[in-house]
Amino acid sequence: MQIIHTISELRDLVSAYKKKGKVIGFVPTMGNLHDGHLQLVKMALAQSDIVICSIFVNPLQFGEGEDFEQYPRTLDADADKLDKVGCHIIFSPAVDEMYPKSMGGGRDQTQVSVPGISDILEGASRPGHFTGVATIVAKLFNMVQPDKAVFGEKDYQQLQVIKRFVRELCFPVEIVSHPIVRESNGLAMSSRNGYLSTDQKQQASALYHTLENLKKKITNHSSKKTPLEYYAMIESNAIENLNSQGFVTDYLTIRKADLTMPTGQERNLVILVTAYLGNTRLLDNIKISF
Numbered sequence: 493m494q495i496i497h498t499i500s501e502l503r504d505l506v507s508a509y510k511k512k513g514k515v516i517g518f519v520p521t522m523g524n525l526h527d528g529h530l531q532l533v534k535m536a537l538a539q540s541d542i543v544i545c546s547i548f549v550n551p552l553q554f555g556e557g558e559d560f561e562q563y564p565r566t567l568d569a570d571a572d573k574l575d576k577v578g579c580h581i582i583f584s585p586a587v588d589e590m591y592p593k594s595m596g597g598g599r600d601q602t603q604v605s606v607p608g609i610s611d612i613l614e615g616a617s618r619p620g621h622f623t624g625v626a627t628i629v630a631k632l633f634n635m636v637q638p639d640k641a642v643f644g645e646k647d648y649q650q651l652q653v654i655k656r657f658v659r660e661l662c663f664p665v666e667i668v669s670h671p672i673v674r675e676s677n678g679l680a681m682s683s684r685n686g687y688l689s690t691d692q693k694q695q696a697s698a699l700y701h702t703l704e705n706l707k708k709k710i711t712n713h714s715s716k717k718t719p720l721e722y723y724a725m726i727e728s729n730a731i732e733n734l735n736s737q738g739f740v741t742d743y744l745t746i747r748k749a750d751l752t753m754p755t756g757q758e759r760n761l762v763i764l765v766t767a768y769l770g771n772t773r774l775l776d777n778i779k780i781s782f
């Protein structure tokens with residue numbers, strides 16, 4: 493496995509592989525890798541000849557007062573894990589390589605913004621977050637030129653934002669999604685789980701159990717209420733319940749698969765939840781087809 497830090501080295505490697513007709517798979521990450529990331533790499537390996545994993549903590553997607561400084565940088569441990577699963581190349585650039593000060597640094601450079609979907613839910617709570625994500629992913633796609641890129645479904649809204657800009661800006665890359673990878677207690681794997689104490693990790697699994705419970709309620713709905721009245725009632729009961737268990741729920745919402753509001757007629761829905769446990773912001777979601 494090779495570890496490279498510059499765009500020019502990356503371009504040289506990629507163009508040599510492309511000349512040989514190799515299919516390039518790509519897994520963008522911010523490092524501090526857990527089993528969820530490794531599953532994405534395994535999926536990329538199964539579908540391509542060469543897998544490149546980027547490790548870059550992207551300042552542009554963090555707002556003021558968020559955990560950019562605190563975010564764990566664990567390149568050596570990450571490299572060991574990636575080597576073991578068979579990843580071919582790690583691209584781990586410095587901030588100045590991605591957002592050169594000579595070009596004004598990140599926020600004064602060209603950015604990719606995806607209107608509408610970037611402003612709701614996670615985007616409403618973290619203004620500018622999805623522009624930061626779309627910008628770095630677009631830059632990485634231009635550098636890596638992957639045939640396929642694999643993203644986890646835990647960041648459901650991020651996945652929709654990326655699919656939108658890829659389609660609308662005609663990037664020649666196939667977006668592949670991987671189901672959420674969970675701990676044995678149901679907690680969705682996330683680098684931010686490292687901020688939780690052992691007790692909090694146990695407590696945090698309530699998010700998943702809440703989603704499972706709501707999924708059952710929606711699937712078996714037989715009350716006299718209309719679907720929309722029923723959704724509103726079970727959303728607010730679930731929020732109350734989570735808050736009484738020590739969470740501070742930012743949102744818990746039942747949406748259509750494209751994240752717009754349901755009409756009550758849909759058979760495919762997604763429930764998204766974001767809640768703080770102490771200072772840690774946790775995200776989870778569940779898809780429903782009935």
Ligand code: PAF
Pocket residue numbers: 520521522548550553625628629647650
């Ligand atoms: O999901 C992440 O880890 C990040 O948002 C991503 C896609 C690597 C962009 O920085």
